[in-house]
């Protein structure tokens with residue numbers, strides 16, 4: 030091996046640290062997007078389900094667009110669009126914004142399914158006991174609907190973690206971007222991508238494990 | 250007292266209730282019979298405000314049900330309702346099913362709600378099922394759970410909408426027995442039912458509905474012994 034400075038160098042232990050930091054950013058942008066997207070998605074899904082046509086033509090149409098346009102196109106469009114309307118947004122903010130709306134669009138559908146699963150007869154029974162509309166939502170629709178669609182929501186969350194890799198096109202230094210940088214330097218794509226994959230798994234596994242445990246608890 | 254005056258109900262162009270006049274006094278048991286689609290369920294929904302009405306009036310203990318100023322959630326506490334589908338809350342135990350509404354609607358304490366629930370579950374013969382989830386109960390038990398849940402709000406009236414129609418035949422008896430028990434205790438009840446035996450033995454009056462009209466109402470001896478209306482005669486000839 031030559032001792033002279035070279036553009037290329039081997040994969041080192043500090044690179045693992047570099048990847049680890051990037052995984053932290055993947056986790057960060059995913060957590061922010063999933064949280065905001067879930068809250069918005071609950072509101073949108075509820076509005077779509079409960080106030081049929083007005084919400085349908087407004088929110089429904091917008092969410093349909095977000096659901097059908099490829100995420101990578103949305104990211105690039107918004108990242109370049111925000112400066113035009115005078116918003117200074119870094120890659121994180123722009124990425125989190127787009128990912129949140131995208132998550133909200135998916136979660137809204139899940140939420141509609143959840144409300145649907147509860148069904149009108151169940152809700153009428155709740156109301157007949159003197160429960161208000163909000164009582165019904167809080168104590169009947171929420172717990173029953175949540176149990177019905179929780180696995181779908183976990184599916185959405187897991188796919189958002191993976192899809193957050195696309196934010197790398199904005200130059201945000203998350204896992205995929207970091208991997209690309211390392212690959213260019215070390216020319217060892219196999220080992221680096223394997224490490225990156227392991228990090229993605231390490232981020233997703235606790236979520237799917239924890240959700241399985243939650244579901245088992247509900248089933249008993 | 251429940252007073253129904255010239256009640257008209259439409260679903261779009263469909264004239265489902267065509268001018269119903271009916272009073273039910275305290276302590277009375279009224280059974281409503283009639284073929285499917287004659288508007289029996291809709292009438293019950295109009296009584297507790299689950300359906301809007303287009304004309305006429307429903308008044309419960311002096312309070313007009315469909316008046317905008319009426320606190321409908323408060324009024325519904327006077328009107329327990331049991332549906333064809335029992336609609337147990339699947340995520341709650343039997344005890345929690347019954348305790349929920351007293352806790353959140355009447356805002357009684359946790360302990361008080363629990364003791365109300367225990368009392369009502371014993372009342373309907375489910376005293377040994379307090380901590381069981383609905384999925385582990387039979388249809389008949391779930392329907393009795395639904396009755397206990399309604400009773401926990403201490404209603405003045407109970408509305409039953411074909412409470413036994415969705416049950417396997419061998420489970421019908423236990424639910425009818427519970428309804429009989431309530432009747433004997435003096436509960437005011439309106440029971441939409443296909444159980445002619447129950448209607449004959451337990452009711453003070455029986456009403457026959459036909460295509461949105463109350464064709465005939467009277468004591469069971471009249472309806473089952475000497476029906477006045479041709480439609481009633483035809484209907485009863487078919488169900489016997």
Ligand SMILES: Nc1ncnc2c1ncn2[C@@H]1O[C@H](COP(=O)(O)OP(=O)(O)O)[C@@H](O)[C@H]1O
Nearest residue numbers: 260263265283284285286287288289290291292
């Ligand atoms: N929510 C609804 N929307 C439209 N039509 C309805 C609705 N509920 C009931 N109907 C119609 O009203 C009529 C009476 O229904 P219902 O009161 O359920 O009859 P019953 O309980 O006597 O079988 C039927 O023709 C039924 O199809």
Ligand SMILES: [Mg+2]
Nearest residue numbers: 289290291411
């Ligand atoms: Mg009916």
